[in-house]
Amino acid sequence: MFDFLDSGQYDLLGAFWVTAKLALYSAIGSLIWGTALVGMRVSPVPMMRAFGTAYVNLVRNTPLTVVLVACSFVLNQTLRITLGGGRSEEIGFRLAVLGLVLYTGTFVCEALRSGINTVPPGQAEAARALGLSFTQVLTLVVFPQAFRAVVTPLANVLIALTKNTTVASAISAAEAALLMKEMVENEADALFAVFAVFAFGFILLTLPTGLFLGWAAKRLAVKR
Amino acid sequence: MSSVLYDTPGPRAKRRNVIYTVVFLAVLGLVAWWVLSAMAEKNQLAADKWTPFVTDSRVWTTYLLPGLMETLKAAALSILIALPLGALLGIGRLSDHRWVRVPAGTVVEFFRAIPVLLLMMFAAALYREFTTISSDFRPLYAVVTGLVLYNASVIAEVVRAGVLSLPRGQGDAAEALGMRKSQTMLYVLLPQAVTVMLPALVSQLVVIVKDTALGGAMLGFAELLSQNRQITANYGANTIATFTVIALIYIVINALLTHLAGRLERRMRRGKKSTSVTIPAQGAVTDVETMTVRGS
Numbered sequence: 001m002f003d004f005l006d007s008g009q010y011d012l013l014g015a016f017w018v019t020a021k022l023a024l025y026s027a028i029g030s031l032i033w034g035t036a037l038v039g040m041r042v043s044p045v046p047m048m049r050a051f052g053t054a055y056v057n058l059v060r061n062t063p064l065t066v067v068l069v070a071c072s073f074v075l076n077q078t079l080r081i082t083l084g085g086g087r088s089e090e091i092g093f094r095l096a097v098l099g100l101v102l103y104t105g106t107f108v109c110e111a112l113r114s115g116i117n118t119v120p121p122g123q124a125e126a127a128r129a130l131g132l133s134f135t136q137v138l139t140l141v142v143f144p145q146a147f148r149a150v151v152t153p154l155a156n157v158l159i160a161l162t163k164n165t166t167v168a169s170a171i172s173a174a175e176a177a178l179l180m181k182e183m184v185e186n187e188a189d190a191l192f193a194v195f196a197v198f199a200f201g202f203i204l205l206t207l208p209t210g211l212f213l214g215w216a217a218k219r220l221a222v223k224r
Numbered sequence: 225m226s227s228v229l230y231d232t233p234g235p236r237a238k239r240r241n242v243i244y245t246v247v248f249l250a251v252l253g254l255v256a257w258w259v260l261s262a263m264a265e266k267n268q269l270a271a272d273k274w275t276p277f278v279t280d281s282r283v284w285t286t287y288l289l290p291g292l293m294e295t296l297k298a299a300a301l302s303i304l305i306a307l308p309l310g311a312l313l314g315i316g317r318l319s320d321h322r323w324v325r326v327p328a329g330t331v332v333e334f335f336r337a338i339p340v341l342l343l344m345m346f347a348a349a350l351y352r353e354f355t356t357i358s359s360d361f362r363p364l365y366a367v368v369t370g371l372v373l374y375n376a377s378v379i380a381e382v383v384r385a386g387v388l389s390l391p392r393g394q395g396d397a398a399e400a401l402g403m404r405k406s407q408t409m410l411y412v413l414l415p416q417a418v419t420v421m422l423p424a425l426v427s428q429l430v431v432i433v434k435d436t437a438l439g440g441a442m443l444g445f446a447e448l449l450s451q452n453r454q455i456t457a458n459y460g461a462n463t464i465a466t467f468t469v470i471a472l473i474y475i476v477i478n479a480l481l482t483h484l485a486g487r488l489e490r491r492m493r494r495g496k497k498s499t500s501v502t503i504p505a506q507g508a509v510t511d512v513e514t515m516t517v518r519g520s
Contacts, residue, residue, distance in 0.1 A: 044227075044230045044237070045245055045248065047244075047248050048244070051252070061430070061434075061475040061478035062471050062474055063434035064434065065434075066470065066471050066474060069467075070467045070471070073452070074463055074464050078268060078463045078464060079262050080266070137229055137230065138229065142229065166339040166341040167341060167441075169341070177345070180345060181345055184345055184346065185349075188349065188353055191350065191353060195342070195346045199334075202337060202339060207337065
């Protein structure tokens with residue numbers, strides 16, 4: 001039943017490796033972009049607050065599929081931006097990372113913002129009383145505590161991101177879902193086996209992440 | 225306006241904020257200028273690329289609105305089927321019987337761990353191989369199947385959390401009145417849980433609307449996003465204009481749904497004052513306004 005795995009026709013591990021790389025790069029990027037966004041959303045400069053709020057509300061309400069397909073059609077095919085990629089799947093991969101970062105950053109931002117609210121106001125007030133500036137209050141006092149409080153929400157964002165990498169198949173990044181699309185067409189007599197293999201692959205990717213970060217969340221939580 | 229994180233700006237801070245604003249605007253302006261010049265270079269700013277959406281009603285009646293109808297149809301069907309299924313699974317997970325609890329839990333965890341796109345593609349292949357559904361309707365069936373399987377398991381967790389959030393006394397009192405377990409669930413716990421869950425359910429509708437776009441990109445489902453190909457083909461490669469309009473339609477719909485969820489939640493929180501129940505909103509983000517108020 002699983003003999004399509006031995007045929008050597010499909011690079012299953014390679015596809016899941018691309019999925020894992022997509023998830024990793026996008027996770028790092030969206031963590032940075034999300035932190036920058038939350039910094040803007042709570043900053044004393046009204047213009048930055050307005051930009052942060054508008055960006056989050058616009059992008060969060062757009063389907064990820066639209067973001068990614070627009071990255072491909074608008075950035076690549078219309079404006080001829082390749083992000084330094086040569087082959088079409090390489091360009092697809094880089095555009096997918098860009099789109100995933102732009103989209104997932106909003107969720108990271110919202111998770112962090114809820115984390116900032118868990119920090120007791122006395123902490124920030126004490127920091128201000130010591131004469132720290134806004135940047136110092138944020139980076140030295142509030143963020144370190146907020147990050148520890150939001151490990152669980154961030155883990156959920158990361159798991160959702162891992163599952164969302166499948167959308168990159170819409171712009172021909174050579175990841176797992178694209179391979180599955182090809183395989184359900186070619187291996188019609190082994191449909192259930194194909195689905196089982198890919199489902200198992202994603203469970204293998206998301207389950208350890210969830211368990212590890214759940215353990216980390218308990219260890220890191222600020223005891224109040 | 226002030227917040228806990230910074231002092232009310234004095235004269236120096238005000239001056240500094242003006243400088244930051246100017247620098248920030250300059251950066252934004254640079255990005256905008258770069259985008260606009262890139263668009264102008266590829267002739268995407270030309271008026272005839274954008275005017276069809278205002279002057280030519282056929283863009284709307286032949287492409288956008290039928291596409292939107294398909295999107296809404298798939299979303300409505302999915303939530304209508306997923307709700308009862310999710311409620312069953314959620315109640316199943318709370319069952320006293322192991323043989324009900326464990327399978328329900330397995331189903332929920334399995335379908336939550338798998339990307340919804342995989343479910344859709346699998347469903348499409350199944351319908352192609354094993355049913356006689358015509359190829360015109362297959363994408364709709366596949367999209368709805370994938371969305372139902374995924375969202376039913378998400379709703380199951382919402383239902384479970386909603387029932388568990390109720391005070392123990394509710395179930396105990398029903399038991400003391402001699403109600404059966406099914407009666408307790410149906411007449412006492414579930415009605416209260418539903419009101420608690422409502423905001424989370426409306427937010428889930430946003431996720432469903434967004435996920436229908438997957439069917440357009442990967443399965444040939446003729447929903448809103450997939451209309452971009454016809455529009456750009458018929459109106460002179462106005463890719464950027466088309467994507468802007470399509471994204472805006474999604475944003476308006478989802479913003480309305482998010483707004484509705486927020487209103488339901490606020491109304492519920494106001495009503496809560498009389499009872500002892502306090503339920504944290506499912507996955508919702510606590511509003512930063514509370515902090516701003518505290519600081520002022």
